[in-house]
Amino acid sequence: MMRIWQNLDQWRERRCAIGSQAVGLVPTMGALHRGHAALIERCRAENQIAAVTIFVNPTQFNDPADLARYPHTLDDDMALLARLGVDDVLTPKASDLYPHGYPFHMEAGEMTGVMEGAHRPGFLQGVMTIVLKLLNLVGPHRAYFGEKDYQQLIAIREMVREFFIPTRIIACPTVRAASGLAESTRNALLSEAGREKAAAIFHTLTTAGSAPEAADTLTAAGFTVDYVEDHWDRRFAAAFLEGVRLIDNVPLGAR
Amino acid sequence: MMRIWQNLDQWRERRCAIGSQAVGLVPTMGALHRGHAALIERCRAENQIAAVTIFVNPTQFNDPADLARYPHTLDDDMALLARLGVDDVLTPKASDLYPHGYPFHMEAGEMTGVMEGAHRPGFLQGVMTIVLKLLNLVGPHRAYFGEKDYQQLIAIREMVREFFIPTRIIACPTVRAASGLAESTRNALLSEAGREKAAAIFHTLTTAGSAPEAADTLTAAGFTVDYVEDHWDRRFAAAFLEGVRLIDNVPLGAR
Numbered sequence: 001m002m003r004i005w006q007n008l009d010q011w012r013e014r015r016c017a018i019g020s021q022a023v024g025l026v027p028t029m030g031a032l033h034r035g036h037a038a039l040i041e042r043c044r045a046e047n048q049i050a051a052v053t054i055f056v057n058p059t060q061f062n063d064p065a066d067l068a069r070y071p072h073t074l075d076d077d078m079a080l081l082a083r084l085g086v087d088d089v090l091t092p093k094a095s096d097l098y099p100h101g102y103p104f105h106m107e108a109g110e111m112t113g114v115m116e117g118a119h120r121p122g123f124l125q126g127v128m129t130i131v132l133k134l135l136n137l138v139g140p141h142r143a144y145f146g147e148k149d150y151q152q153l154i155a156i157r158e159m160v161r162e163f164f165i166p167t168r169i170i171a172c173p174t175v176r177a178a179s180g181l182a183e184s185t186r187n188a189l190l191s192e193a194g195r196e197k198a199a200a201i202f203h204t205l206t207t208a209g210s211a212p213e214a215a216d217t218l219t220a221a222g223f224t225v226d227y228v229e230d231h232w233d234r235r236f237a238a239a240f241l242e243g244v245r246l247i248d249n250v251p252l253g254a255r
Numbered sequence: 256m257m258r259i260w261q262n263l264d265q266w267r268e269r270r271c272a273i274g275s276q277a278v279g280l281v282p283t284m285g286a287l288h289r290g291h292a293a294l295i296e297r298c299r300a301e302n303q304i305a306a307v308t309i310f311v312n313p314t315q316f317n318d319p320a321d322l323a324r325y326p327h328t329l330d331d332d333m334a335l336l337a338r339l340g341v342d343d344v345l346t347p348k349a350s351d352l353y354p355h356g357y358p359f360h361m362e363a364g365e366m367t368g369v370m371e372g373a374h375r376p377g378f379l380q381g382v383m384t385i386v387l388k389l390l391n392l393v394g395p396h397r398a399y400f401g402e403k404d405y406q407q408l409i410a411i412r413e414m415v416r417e418f419f420i421p422t423r424i425i426a427c428p429t430v431r432a433a434s435g436l437a438e439s440t441r442n443a444l445l446s447e448a449g450r451e452k453a454a455a456i457f458h459t460l461t462t463a464g465s466a467p468e469a470a471d472t473l474t475a476a477g478f479t480v481d482y483v484e485d486h487w488d489r490r491f492a493a494a495f496l497e498g499v500r501l502i503d504n505v506p507l508g509a510r
Contacts, residue, residue: 103365104383104417109358128359136419162359164391 021048025140031071035175035183039144060126148174276303280395286326290430290438294399315381
């Protein structure tokens with residue numbers, strides 16, 4: 001039976017009862033898709049208790065319009081989580097996770113100067129801050145993150161290492177549609193034609209000879225490119241289509 | 256028998272062996288005095304295991320000269336800790352606490368705009384960062400801090416609350432010499448005459464009619480005043496004497 005916790009004090013009691021059993025955590029902002037399902041399946045396979053958080057974290061949105069239209073599909077999410085055999089779902093309120101506003105935050109250093117850090121001011125700080133809160137609240141042995149948000153994954157892994165947090169950060173490969181489009185909650189904001197066209201991001205990243213060439217190709221195809229950059233032996237892109245900001249990345253070695 | 260740990264992996268094994276026994280932590284920068292002894296005695300009385308860390312944290316020093324001349328009295332410290340019945344002493348190396356430098360830090364928000372935050376750029380961030388690391392490494396049920404560093408104490412308490420860290424922060428009253436001078440490691444840098452004169456900080460804070468009046472009195476007495484300010488129903492001062500920066504604070508209600 002899946003337990004759902006909105007009240008954090010009740011969750012804390014439950015966490016005490018779980019004791020030393022291995023807890024896996026998949027932190028999400030809801031609007032779950034096949035990418036989340038892959039994280040959760042692995043979490044369930046590798047831990048005695050599989051926990052999922054659903055919380056649309058306001059501090060990581062630099063654009064209020066992006067936050068306002070972020071999809072919410074709570075009933076569908078709960079049905080999916082139950083089907084996947086999740087043990088505990090936390091649906092905390094913003095007033096419980098940020099009871100005194102946002103006085104403290106985690107600074108991610110040089111990472112904030114590139115890609116998502118540079119193009120979405122406050123994004124990485126907001127992600128680091130909420131992940132640190134959730135890791136402390138849930139106390140997981142393992143936490144699962146997708147490679148689609150690769151920079152976020154690297155930053156979280158480094159934060160966990162820097163602060164001696166006793167959680168293993170597990171990276172999971174990006175899940176893609178048959179077209180190659182990376183699964184993303186924001187895909188739901190695209191038209192049917194937009195979703196087909198958006199697969200060009202993945203194909204351009206895997207075939208272009210260089211990052212600037214990939215940027216030119218995407219611009220010519222009608223995308224508004226935020227950046228295409230190479231880091232950590234991968235090629236990254238962020239681009240707008242139909243006013244929706246999409247990101248993706250591929251390993252350079254595997255091309 | 257007091258155990259001394261420099262190697263963090265060995266400490267982690269020991270921490271596992273301690274299990275769920277109540278651990279109290281007194282984080283220090285060494286050069287221990289009666290103020291530390293009071294924290295440690297309370298820590299020992301209230302917990303099954305009393306742990307002390309000795310680490311001069313470089314990231315909280317904005318002035319390299321201040322760091323360079325910070326007193327080190329490790330042999331005396333160890334003798335005192337053994338006499339006080341401390342169970343575990345951690346003496347980690349900077350290269351183990353900051354193995355990758357200082358890429359991440361905790362930002363303490365508005366607190367950084369006043370007093371020590373404003374006058375010592377980077378100080379609060381450095382303190383928050385090292386305390387978060389030490390809390391995660393030691394996993395204490397209670398951690399003890401002196402009211403002499405009152406702003407630091409408040410900031411740590413707020414950080415622990417904001418990030419749901421399962422440690423109770425215990426505040427302990429400032430320990431004073433018979434003259435009224437607050438015990439401080441930096442007192443050792445003063446001449447005998449300077450130590451006598453320095454007691455004027457406490458007496459001025461407790462008797463002056465206002466913060467500006469206290470600042471004028473200290474300046475007239477030969478101190479170089481950094482600030483005198485009222486916050487949280489207390490009066491705070493930072494002032495230089497013989498080139499040594501001293502801080503103190505007193506409750507306003509108790510005057």
